Amino acid sequence: MSNSISEKIIFGVADSSYKAAGEEHGLRKLSTDFYSLMDTLPAAKLIRDMHKDDLELMTDKLTLFLSMWLGGPRTYIEKYGKASMPQAHSKFIINEPERDAWLLCMDRAIDRQSYTKQFKDYLKKQFRFPAEMIRKTSKFS
Ligand code: HEM
Incomplete structure (x- = not known):
């Protein structure tokens, strides 16, 4: 018989978060929404300008990185090689305003999903x- 305790999902264990995010399909939607917000929110202009014009490759990279980060398949490594986030970002100037703009886009993107x-x-x-x-x-922080 189920009760509120046995029904509570513990995120972060094995692939529970990957599943809760809707697997690769759900994370592709989250990543697409994330970059679409970055592309349009005035508060995100400072980080949008750091990215290339075409966000399609970044959308795929973020989707596959997040799949792995949330306990799903390691396709990112197979497709793009090792995943060192400090290294991938080291040439950019990322201080608190840039960090907060990134998190604002991600918070808004998460709000658009049908997650619990x-x-x-x-x-x-x-x-x-x-x-x-x-x-x-970040090298310049
Ligand atoms: C803290 C604020 C952040 C800023 C300002 C930022 C900015 C950037 C920029 C400018 C790029 C390169 C884009 C390009 O090549 O066109 C990049 C790459 C990337 N970022 Fe971020 N990022 C931030 C945080 C994060 C976080 C928290 C994650 C993951 C949880 C993440 C995941 C990635 C991935 C997967 C790549 C691609 C790396 C590769 O080339 O394989 N970023 N980011």
């Missing part, structure tokens, strides 16, 4: 760790 409130809150909190790590390791 519990998973949305969890995911928003989780993104703060790599974003802050990237800010700290």
